[in-house]
Amino acid sequence: MNIGGVDNAAIFEYQVIDVISNSANFYDVDCGYLNMVENCETVRGQADGMEIDFRFLxxxxxxxxxxxVLVVILSIITSYFISNLLPDVYKSEALLMESDYSGATVGAGSIAGEFSGLAALAGVNLGGDTTKQQLAxxxxxxxxxxxxFVDKYQLQVPILAAKGWDKSVDALLLDNSIYDSVTGLWGDKDWIGEGKPKDxxxxxxxxxxxxxxxxxxxxxxxxxxxxYSPALARDWVSSLVDEVNDVLRGRDIAEFEKNIKYLSDELNKTSLSSMQSVFYSLIEEQVKKMMFAKTxxxxxFSVIDPPVVVDQPVSPNRLLIIxxxxxxxxxxxxxxxxxIQK
Structure with missing residues (x-):
């Protein structure tokens, strides 16, 4: 059909050719259809730059x-020697649980509840079910x-002057600048006063x-x-548990004896049978606790798992150092x- 002297078939053929031509401009071998946007050349340039940087590296x-290669070898060797210069440190530990007080506090709850007010006025601590674990x-x-503890076991030198442990002779290695084992004198340090280390x-x-x-x-x-010494670590843990038990036992026994003496004096001062019964009950409670403490x-603390000598050191971590x-x-x-290198 002709419209205004123009053939419609010819117009349609021209439009199809134009669309195909424009579509060809949209596609690029490197960018695909990104040629539709203006930054295709920028993307291609970045890809080239990355390739250049990778080649440069x-x-x-x-x-x-x-x-x-030399630095890697030298680093490993140096780290290995440094790690071997550090002394081995061993760990020993004990697993503890709170001791059972039930045998010594039978009836303590009822007595404490009944006479707690009077005991408080008398200055007597009945205790009851209070745990001593946190106190210990x-x-x-x-x-x-x-x-x-340090004074009793004379640990000043092992704690302050030791720098390692000689396995061949089972003896501590001492830093002579801190303590001279020959003369028995301490060195010149700011924490040493009057010839001995400060507390x-x-x-x-x-x-x-x-x-x-x-x-x-x-x-x-x-x-x-x-x-440094696994045997000393084991011995010290064991001694710490024994000593804290003894210290708290001794303190409680002294308190029980003081309470018993005070209650006995008050008992002798009263002629009321009801008050005498109260004081007898309080004295009985203190005596039972003291008997438990002494026996x-x-x-x-009760020991569940005692400390042992562990031959495997816990530090230093030589692999980590390397x-x-x-x-x-x-x-x-x-x-x-x-x-740096040019």
Whole structure:
């Protein structure tokens, strides 16, 4: 059909050819149909740049491959020797539970509830079902107990002057700049006064090797010591448990004796049979507790798993030291290659 002298078939054929031609411009071998947007050349340029950067990195690393290999070997060897210069540290620990007070507190709840007011006025602590575990843990951490323990077992030199353990002779290695084992004199340090170490320094160093952990779910307590000698670590843990039991036992016995004396004096002062009955009950309760304290060796803590000598050190972690040294060496080498080397 002709409209205005123009053939419709010819117009349609021209439009189809034009669409195909424009579609061809939309496609690019590298960018696909991204030629529809203006940044196709930018994308192609970035791809070329990444290829150039990758080649640059590869060429740099290959050019310095001998240096990299030498640094890796040197880092491993150096880290290995450094790790072997560090002394081995061993750990020994004991698993503890709170001792059973039921045998010593039979009837304590009823007596405490019935006469608690009178006992409070008399200055007598009936105790009852109160646990001593937390008290024992705090005593272990206290400065007074640490000083008592270190002085009793003469641990000033092992704690402050030891730098390792000689396995061949089973003896500690001492730092002569801190303590001279020949003359028995301490060195010139700011924490040494009047020829002996100060208490604060002893406490600080002792708390570094002592670890106490209380499991809130089970109520179990772990007491651990980390030290150069596995045998000494075992002995100290065992002694710590014995000493905290003895200290709290002695303190409670002294308190029970004081309470009994006071109640006995008050008993002799009264002629009322009802009050005498009260005082007899209070005295009986204190006597039962004192008998328990005197006969129970594991007064506060009972040992579930005793400390043992462990021959496997817990530190240093030599593999970790070697890996850190290797990483540091490679990192420094890469910085030198890409940022310093021309």
């Amino acid at each position: 590869t060429d740099k690393l290959l050019a310095n491959k001998i240096l990299i 843990v705090e005593v272990l951490k206290s400065r007074k107990f640490v000083k008592y 604060y320094k002893i406490y600080e160093e002792f708390m570094k090797i002592l670890a106490i952990d209380v499991d809130s779910k089970t109520g179990f307590t772990r007491v651990a010591v980390k030290y 129970k060796n594991e007064y506060v 890996l850190i040294g290797l990483f540091a060496g490679v990192l420094v080498t890469l910085i030198y290659i890409f940022y």
